[in-house]
Amino acid sequence: MKVLMKPIxxxxxxxxxxxxxxxxxxxxAEDKSKLVIKIDKILFQEEEKFGGNKMIVYRCExxxxxxxxxxxxxxxxxxxxxxxxxx
Amino acid sequence: MSRxxxxxxVNSAYLSWEASSNLQMxxxxxxxxxxxxxxGDKEKRHGIVLAKSIPAKKYNIQxxxxxxxxxxxxxxxxxxxxxxxxxxxxxxxxxEFLNAYSPKIQRYSxxxxxxxxxxxxxxxxxxxxxxxxxIKKELGFTVNIGIGPNKLLAKVASDFEKPDRIHTLxxxxxxxxxxxxxxxxxxxxxxxxxxxxxxxxxxxIGQLANLDKGYIYSWLKKPGILIWEYANGIxxxxxxxxxxxxxxxxxxxxxxxxxxTKEEAYKVLLGISEMxxxxxxxxxxxxxxxxxxIKNYLFFSYSHQKKLNVPTDSTNKIYxxxxxxxxxxxxxxxxxxxxxxxxxxxxxxxxxxxxxxxLDKKNSTLDKTIDKLRLKFGQNSIQRSCFLYSGIDPIxxxxxxxxxxxxxxxxx
Numbered sequence: 016m017k018v019l020m021k022p023i024x025x026x027x028x029x030x031x032x033x034x035x036x037x038x039x040x041x042x043x044a045e046d047k048s049k050l051v052i053k054i055d056k057i058l059f060q061e062e063e064k065f066g067g068n069k070m071i072v073y074r075c076e077x078x079x080x081x082x083x084x085x086x087x088x089x090x091x092x093x094x095x096x097x098x099x100x101x102x
Numbered sequence: 103m104s105r106x107x108x109x110x111x112v113n114s115a116y117l118s119w120e121a122s123s124n125l126q127m128x129x130x131x132x133x134x135x136x137x138x139x140x141x142g143d144k145e146k147r148h149g150i151v152l153a154k155s156i157p158a159k160k161y162n163i164q165x166x167x168x169x170x171x172x173x174x175x176x177x178x179x180x181x182x183x184x185x186x187x188x189x190x191x192x193x194x195x196x197x198e199f200l201n202a203y204s205p206k207i208q209r210y211s212x213x214x215x216x217x218x219x220x221x222x223x224x225x226x227x228x229x230x231x232x233x234x235x236x237i238k239k240e241l242g243f244t245v246n247i248g249i250g251p252n253k254l255l256a257k258v259a260s261d262f263e264k265p266d267r268i269h270t271l272x273x274x275x276x277x278x279x280x281x282x283x284x285x286x287x288x289x290x291x292x293x294x295x296x297x298x299x300x301x302x303x304x305x306x307i308g309q310l311a312n313l314d315k316g317y318i319y320s321w322l323k324k325p326g327i328l329i330w331e332y333a334n335g336i337x338x339x340x341x342x343x344x345x346x347x348x349x350x351x352x353x354x355x356x357x358x359x360x361x362x363t364k365e366e367a368y369k370v371l372l373g374i375s376e377m378x379x380x381x382x383x384x385x386x387x388x389x390x391x392x393x394x395x396i397k398n399y400l401f402f403s404y405s406h407q408k409k410l411n412v413p414t415d416s417t418n419k420i421y422x423x424x425x426x427x428x429x430x431x432x433x434x435x436x437x438x439x440x441x442x443x444x445x446x447x448x449x450x451x452x453x454x455x456x457x458x459x460x461l462d463k464k465n466s467t468l469d470k471t472i473d474k475l476r477l478k479f480g481q482n483s484i485q486r487s488c489f490l491y492s493g494i495d496p497i498x499x500x501x502x503x504x505x506x507x508x509x510x511x512x513x514x
Contacts, residue, residue, distance in 0.1 A: 020127055063126065
């Protein structure tokens with residue numbers, strides 16, 4: 016996996032208890048078109064507190080351009096932003 | 103049973119925190135592994151080294167030296183600007199983490215914490231090891247832990263070998279671990295005291311410790327006794343949970359340009375006065391003595407002070423006094439640095455009034471109203487019109503606006 020740390024647009028499901036669940040996200044593909052990736056499965060999630068900054072890291076599985084891939088996305092709690100961390 | 107005190111010290115704090123934050127944001131370079139520094143803005147003339155990485159240390163780069171001279175020593179040096187809110191966050195996270203281990207925690211500065219671990223069931227080495235590894239794993243930075251029977255020895259111990267280490271320094275270890283160290287390594291021995299001690303042939307802590315107590319008192323008086331006790335590992339202050347009482351409120355600034363006119367100087371003084379007024383009112387304290395100090399373009403500094411008849415926390419009163427002091431002392435040369443200090447503090451609830459000066463109730467109501475507005479709508483919600491288009495901030499001083507930032511102190 017390569018580190019990207021690219022900000023993404025996302026649809027997530029915020030539940031009563033537990034972490035928010037990312038459902039699908041959109042990012043700019045190389046040919047400038049928008050690419051929508053559906054998250055099929057969350058393999059695991061964990062809270063990261065590096066330097067006191069809380070982020071939730073999700074390791075996910077989904078189909079990217081017809082290939083089943085594993086990637087990591089991050090939710091920065093302080094700024095409420097989502098990132099595609101690694102793919 | 104004797105006490106057990108931990109001193110937890112973050113290794114190159116600002117730099118580590120920048121590094122862990124960068125790693126979290128997906129950077130593939132760890133600043134700790136390359137020659138790098140956290141440094142101020144050269145354009146704003148705050149260009150000094152605030153923290154350095156261990157590889158940068160190898161180039162003999164010192165904390166506090168100018169970025170210009172650091173770059174000369176190592177041209178490939180990576181410089182990152184400071185982010186004080188980040189450090190505050192990291193420091194808070196560390197204190198929160200340590201709260202699980204002991205209720206008695208003293209925040210000594212932004213990156214140093216004392217923790218009382220006396221009378222605990224678990225062996226202290228085991229706990230220290232767990233703290234060290236878990237801070238590294240969870241928070242992403244390394245710490246040095248010093249363990250001793252009091253705060254002083256714990257602090258000395260955490261300074262031994264860095265980074266990511268645990269050291270102990272108990273009374274029976276001071277002969278071999280502390281006494282061979284050069285005398286300037288001792289807490290409270292600065293460059294001046296070092297020179298005095300060196301002049302009489304005292305170069306190590308051991309030599310100082312073995313002096314006769316009466317002799318050191320006749321020579322250096324009370325501070326002498328203090329460092330003699332420190333050299334012998336005697337120090338009994340408890341780990342304070344509450345912060346030390348505030349003795350003075352002061353702020354200073356180095357400007358991006360030299361101030362050459364009276365009008366500009368007044369504005370800077372007003373900006374600093376705003377900050378001091380705000381802080382002293384927040385502490386519910388009034389001060390008797392206003393002192394100001396300026397540093398000119400040749401880096402020569404001088405100061406003046408005045409004792410008031412009635413203690414004050416009023417922005418205007420502080421400003422007028424500072425202005426008068428400034429007029430008395432200024433030699434008309436360009437100035438780069440201003441500072442104002444309010445001391446001899448007393449509670450603002452009860453204090454001695456004077457026949458010679460009426461109490462200005464209207465002004466204090468105004469100050470309170472402005473404070474409330476600033477608290478509710480932000481520091482820049484209300485400002486004096488003279489600052490408009492002046493290029494000078496309406497409130498000057500401090501690193502993190504609106505938050506209290508624990509600074510170093512000479513009181514353990």
